[in-house]
Amino acid sequence: MDGGGLRLSMNGLDYGILALYFVTVLGVGFAARRAIRTSVDFFLSGRSLPAWVTGLAFVSANLGALEIIGMAANGAQYGMMTLHYYWIGAVPAMVFLGIVMMPFYYGSRVRSVPEYLRLRFNRPTHLLNAISFAVAQVLIAGVNLYALALIMQALLGWPLWVAIVVGAVIVLAYITVGGLSGAIYNEVLQFFVIIAGLVPITVIGLVKVGGVSGLMDAVRESRLGEAGLHAWQGTGSTDNPLGAHWIGIVFGLGFVLSFGYWTTNFAEVQRALSARNMSAARRTPIIAAYPKLLIPAVTIIPGLIAMVTVQGLGASEGDLVYNNAIPLLMRDLLPNGVLGIAVTGLVASFMAGMAANVSGFNTVFTYDIWQAYVRRDGSDEYYVRVGRLATVGGVLVGIGTAFIAAGFSNIMNYIQALFSLFNAPLFATFIIGMFWKRMSPLAGFWSLLSGTLAALATYLLYKGGVLHFNSDLEESFWGAGIAFATVAVVAAVVTPLTRPKPDDELQGLVYGMGGVDLKGDVLAGDRVWWRSPVLLGAIVLVLAVVLYIPVF
């Protein structure tokens, strides 16, 4: 774990690039401060941002370093099948969020995803979701922080605690001072720095292996063989690198898992709620889908390059684990200068991931827990203060989690697996509640609770060896499917036995009830045809299909 083998030879220039980035990030936070007067300014950027900003922040909030490093590792391990995580496991859900669900989120003026549950169902459903979300976000922020510290230790030789404290303090500062605008603006900046760091690795790597055709030849001769170059071939059975059947990929990953993550995760949806009008909010996830289509070029391709160029990659422990694919390429290929940019990009992506968790947490804590259940009658300024204190508290818990994770490193995997269980039942509750107006408030509560317990039970029985699945991935497909079915069944059984919500309370929240205005607040510039959310969404879906053709 000393990481001596991964140590990069950073010089003054590289550190200068990193330091300049830290200064800029803090500067953005402090400069955003003057735009904060009300709680909506602090928690939702005053609902004033243009779509390209919220769109890039939307993709950046998901582009944490765990995602980049993990997807490069998957690329090295499974080859082109990793593309499913992007093209079927993200793009359709993002388009669906923009076109179908956003009118209800943005149009109802809810301030968070849990708040939608309060208006659509009742307070118990709301509280259940608000608390589980808040707890998940601070713990996941801690996991991100610990991962940041690990990589800084390995690459730069910083002691764990220094990296944990530096990372936490910077994120804390720019969110406490600059609110969501500070977080979102920095996410946009981070997006470009991450790309600027990853592109040189990919380009030099491709030159080294003799271009795209050289890489394909090398992969054919590798452990993966021809199967490493195909996304769908061989998915008629589970005899393929990922061990997944196409039905599992389409319904498990493409539907339940990805829709659960992208459409109900407030850390993502919050970016769209901060857009300046309905059109911009709907375009937010759709604009994000375009870079999402292309990100595999700078994650999966480097993963494959590492697999064919780094001798012995894929060890079960030590420096040659798959997760080190990108750091190893940085060490081997980047001279000082671009090396500094790449390290900065990696650090930026950790902070982006953590900042998304923290800004989602402080909003839900303030609006959905403190204001709704603890102190109802505070002034608007009071809630801004609560939000700032919640940010400090959330980051402190995150730091604590990071130190606990440093003591028991397995805990990291458990936390992530645990919270991914909450997504599928939440999505099922949302989608049924959004389209079936009869679904009663009590049915909402019992559906969400029993769906979550079903997902948890499946996971625990699998870990305990009672249930058998081919892989963790297969378990997650099935667990999500079981949770989804449980929610649907419970909703169908409980609803006829309980009282529905009056129609006039469902306006703007449920499909077919009216109260959603798609055009009223539109800006003059947003009326042009090429800013139509439906058109932009259709194009990105077609592109996702077309991109699959060469790697079928």
Add this chain to the structure above:
Amino acid sequence: MEQHSERSQDPLVEETEAERARSAASRLFDIRRVIGGLFVVYGVLVGLVGLFDGQPEIDKAQGLRINLWAGLLMLLFGVAMLAWQWLRPVEPPTVEEAQEV
């Protein structure tokens, strides 16, 4: 915006909405300036280093003058961002929007 009255009302949501009249969000700076500025600096720094890269650096990058190219591209991108915010400043709100606030 009469349409809004069709939406179901929630006291907490409406309170926050009412406070938006005081919003200071219009004082937010344009992020394109920061992105452009940072990338111009990065581009110049890395590009200059690239001009003076020796053989070991070029060999490490498989024969590419990667610092020079990356520097140039980052500089171009930074300039493009600055030009964009210069040519297309933030859209002012429409008449209806101004009235709504």
